[in-house]
Amino acid sequence: MADYDVFELGDVVLQSGMTLRDAKLVYTTYGSLNRRRDNAILFPTFYGGQHMQNEPMIGAGMALDPAAYFIIVPNMFGNGLSSSPSNTPPPYDRARFPPVTLYDNVMCQHRLVTEQFGVERLALVTGFSMGAQQTFHWGALFPDMVERILPWCGSAKTSRHNFVFLEGVKTALTADDAWRGGWYDTPPTKGLRALARVYSGWVVSQAFYREQSYLQLGAASLEDFLVMQEGRRLNSDANNLLAMLWSWQQGDISANPLYNGDFEKALGAISAKAIVMPSQTDLYFPPEDNEWEVRHMPHAEFRPIPSIWGHMAGSPGVNPVDTAFIDSALKELLVS
């Protein structure tokens, strides 16, 4: 009783020069494609998330209403559903899973959208965090195909500081000998817990802890919250987390043959109507980076989420107030 479908990509040559053989793009859809095929929305997943984690943004009465829209949620490579270290057969399995960029992801998603559904225009591409990064990629790579974008809590290019934060996350995990360079048979739980604990400092803001906002998430204390966060990562495969982390670190809408690293040109090519929504207190996708990006996008508005929840402000459904703020902007954009 799978709640998803598999799009068979065949052999995909990646930017890294490696081939993702017999690649699979797992996706789910909500609602129906109308006869004019103009009500499709693409909503890529975020780091460590699968399509189910996007669902709190989808529903009757919300912007992403399946009664009105055909919503496609493609799972990012490495997330354990689409081709990933954990589900790819040898010799491309585990530590040998080839590096996949967000460009690679979006090119494969493009095939899904056009070949599987015959969709030539997307009413909206939207996403959270790495989903926002994929959203920016769509805007820059297929400007004629994307009418609107709403990336939240993510940037068009991974900043140097963001890269360094991820270095810390990665190194905490790989410091565990049980990781065995990716060739573990039993999970490196100590490293996964370390990764989670490092992450906990970054994923919310200083003010989130000052105000003890974690109590709203069902944590009884600070330490209880930290262990809850460990629990989220213990269910993840270490190589999968590292594969997606690599994709994130390389994130750059201009790192491809279309733009050859000319970041301003790539931003300038995003003709979609856009609302770009950082969280005001995000520590690794700080609003300043989006503010700069928006200045180079022709039809974009910069609209920070007024929240002390840091990056977690954007996590689908976690904080009702921030979720409503994002949903409201999505509604506004969709009727504009």
Place this chain on the structure above:
Amino acid sequence: MADYDVFELGDVVLQSGMTLRDAKLVYTTYGSLNRRRDNAILFPTFYGGQHMQNEPMIGAGMALDPAAYFIIVPNMFGNGLSSSPSNTPPPYDRARFPPVTLYDNVMCQHRLVTEQFGVERLALVTGFSMGAQQTFHWGALFPDMVERILPWCGSAKTSRHNFVFLEGVKTALTADDAWRGGWYDTPPTKGLRALARVYSGWVVSQAFYREQSYLQLGAASLEDFLVMQEGRRLNSDANNLLAMLWSWQQGDISANPLYNGDFEKALGAISAKAIVMPSQTDLYFPPEDNEWEVRHMPHAEFRPIPSIWGHMAGSPGVNPVDTAFIDSALKELLVS
């Protein structure tokens, strides 16, 4: 040819209920105590630093001028010079080194100042980071003895977020099996490198990386900077780093019999004339925490350092512009 002196404390009963037996407080002095004994300045050390690392703030023409002042630099417990896991004989060595608070540190420093030098009033207590935290302790624990304080890049109480950031740092180190619960014979270098890489995301700001300010520190690239930072930690003893980290996590000027956890009362008791200087972009001692503290201190001014160097803005001598800004405030305070 030691450049320091040792103050023998004897057996010190700590807040934790353990005894630091045959405890040693290592210190250095600069300049001479005048006849009136009213020109003494106390300048405690910071995390991972020893007295040598304070020296860029001391010199002819600077605020802390040995020609005018008698400057005492006490080494924090755990820093490898004063009693530490690395230099304490069994059974209190290594993983069994007893937990030491900043209160314990300051009570022992008080004995040094009064018993060794007969100093009853300090013209100034000042310090960076954990040195700032010790400075706040002096202000709250010995208000009649301290005329002025200038804590920079540190708070009177370790915030919850700061605590969580340190959890990540700690967990990255201890994820290395070579750490062996503190009973290593060879250093857990993988863990020390992981600690350093996690730290690198926190110790400077997002803007520091955006502007590639690390190039000013002699790094040829981002990765070169990260390896330089690893080098700084490889020379440290893991248990020492963990001992100081514990002291940092517990930092709170009111966690003692004088104030019984009444933080506002402790801040209100700091009668010293104070200039409190966070770095505008510090990620773990953010200005907001100091701003709140200053509102509860009777004679304090809040004066952020306008810098994109994050916490590192305060690191003695690392950034000449910020060092000069702090030195200038020290001069102003000393003549007021």
